Amino acid sequence: MNAPARTSTLVEILDRSESLFTETGHYQGIVDMKTHDADPLKFEAFHSRLLSTIISIRETMKYIASSPAIRDFEEFVLGLYTPEGDAIALSTGIMVHVHTLSEFIKFMIRNGYEDDPKIRPGDIFENNELWAGGVHTPDVMTCIPVFRDGELIAWIGSVSHELEAGTYEGPGVSTFAPDRFGEGLHISAEKVGENDEFRKDYLLRLKMNLRNASWWSLDDKAKLSGCLMVREALGKIIDTFGLDYYKSASKELIEEGRRNFVKRVKTTMVPGTYRGLTMPVHKRAHVEFVHPLGKADYIDFVHNEMTVTPQGTIELDFDGSTGWSFHTFNCGVGPMNGGFWITLTQLLNYDGRVNDGAYLAVRQYLPEGSIVNANYAGAGSSLAWYTLIPIFANVWRMIGISWFARGFIEEIIMSAPTCVVGVAGFDQFGNATGYNNFEMAAESFGARGVADGLDCGSAIWNSEGMQGDAEIWEMTGPNVYLSRAFTRDHQGFGMFRGGSAWESLWMVKGSKLVNVTFGGSGCHSGGFFHKGLFGGYPAPGWKCLWARGTNLQSLIKRGDKAPRGLNEAEAMLRSGKIKAEEWYCGPLNQWSPMLSECDLFGIMYQGGCGYGDPLAREHERITRDIDNGLLSERVAKKIYGYAKTLEKTDATREQMRKKRLAESIPAEKWWKQERKRAKAGRVAPMVAQMFARSARLSDKIKNEYLDFWKLDEFPYTDTGTVDFHTAAPAGFYHAKSPVKPAKSTQSSNAKRRVAR
């Protein structure tokens, strides 16, 4: 195939697009929607053709893919992009990657890929590189250019989550590599195929660097097939509508997406500043085998201010957050943009016009060097999600405050942490294996403004996520399920409760060399996810279990009872009914030793937060939870004031409210007492170090602290870590965060918000 003839380079096209937006505030400078206005029905038909094509092709791709993640659990997405890399239309699935693909295309353009390695018809590009728009190694992007008469007119891209990515410890995500060098196979924005076929050297690279290359390579082929099918269908659509119409209408779709977003913000939200914090905890100093660089305990504090501007745009500012660390929970611009994208698509940009237009109406300020914008070239991001999920779930909560203020309570929804189990070692067929069990994609929601959180819902990162068939996971790895069940009394309490926690328990089957790793986003190692809304509580935390050298086989042979859940297994281990040479149940020791036949492992997936005062919970909802086995009468009485009849419950609640008043103290009195502690900084070392690490990057939290407690001296100076600085990677273009302007966009005359 010949190289394309073109009058403008892709860099020039991208430059022009960005300048037009800067100058006019409209995508491509489109003030009048001429194509749309000339024939709105034709415009709608055009969009429907694009959208239905992409969505239906995605369904076909499932039957080409290999891994359960795509075939059974919806962990992929497909999209169409402009020549400069802006999303026009996309499928359902892991929407987070609509914008990460956009960053990948722009990365190639900005780094001169047109000249070297050249962008030609039939080329295939692939990426999972943090610095090129990727989030972490298992999220693999496949992208092709589309040419017509020698001109690059579009890009088509697809992303899948791979269960295995060649990480040091085995599963697709690495929980304890100190940096990127233990995270597995990096594909750094590379050309991996020509003439519509993957290159043999690339496929060999997959084969030799992955434990289970067939998942990745066959998923690659599914993605490539999807891209090629869209390319073919796009040709027919352009034949029908004409190339000029395609070009103008696709741009207007994006501008329309931007306008609709601003309109929706102005219709459903309230301008102002919203605040929240998350603080994932990672304890690993006690782990003997962790790498010395990462052998430390951290609180990754993230402060988030969301400003809804009078113009109807949204800005997120993370000033005050702590710095990146030698672990795999760091985020960069790409992951943060992806995280913001899933928030926008699921909450504010949910109609058919999901495209990059919404992205033009939002902005994030990510302090360089912080956990949300790590500036070390070797920073690990294999579990960037453990930082992203609580951050953007917290943004969901903040948007809920806005919707309440505007009256749209039916829209309020809170998400949930993602807890995960990874299995590694050798499988039941004697092959090396490693994978994450994606039943985690069905974690229970947080509460909504009009209903309880869905029990066993979907993850924030994939609105189509599901638990899937247990049998699929039993075929995938050397394990059988002993149980998968809801956990009684484990929910974010509130007028509307968060979705119930649920737990899975497995027994090793068919292997003598298996180990497991666990984790929980935000709630890891004793942290919490994020606060609830209007008096709702967070859930009480997650936990994991492993037991090595058990007597389970003899128990089963005798016909004795096997555990039916994680909590029951823990109780049986404690009582000695199950004997084990070594076992753990809790939130800290997330790495098992080598397990063997009939050993145990399990995880409890916690749900999201509650909404409203628990004492306002409808009596009928309580009885339904009791009847369904999700709540005990003991806890119902303690938390909800439940007393079987409505009259007795009302009376109990009245007493409980009086008790609250008797046991509480005025906040100002508490402030006087607490100030002594705040002045001395009498807190746990990890907390003291967290404050000091925040102050090392920014004065924001330090100044708020001094202001609030009326102190002259900040008591926290020891960061507990080496004062290590390093520069961001140089020698190539990578996306950067804008720096927040000195003046706030807030037009109110609000006083200092922490002033007493």
Add this chain to the structure above:
Amino acid sequence: MKEKDTMTTKPGSERELVAALMRRQVAWQDLLKLMREPKSPHRFDDMVDALQKSVPWKEKILLALGENLFIVAKGGKAIIKTAAGAELCAWNENWKMKCRVIVRRTRADFAKIFPPEHLTIDPDLVEIREFYCPKSGILLDVDCVPPTYPVEIDFTPDLAAFYRDWLERPLPVAL
């Protein structure tokens, strides 16, 4: 678990529907319809009307900050008032510092609100602060923060821009 229909009568007007919505008495199928329909430009006024009728005081609600917390107009100024009638502070001040508070900072404290068998949040690292209406004992908000973290409010509205630019009407108080 499937949501259960709790509404027995169907509202006649949009305003009645919103009043029922604020009481959480809209049938699930009607809720789904509300979610799918274009958002009504009257919703804010309908919601404020419903809330105004639900509180035992007369001051005009300017904005709802939560289930039981409002910015209201009083004497030409905007103040924060609870549903039960406790007047806390000016609209843009830290209302939490005018509440009553229970602070939980030990495992024993946490175990009063969480079943101990499920509790894995580390009280050395996380403090739970419950802010109560000083008049009624209604729980207004629950903060989870590292110990000694300043008390922050979750939302400072841009009241001027909201009324002037978005609702296109004068704000009935001086800020």
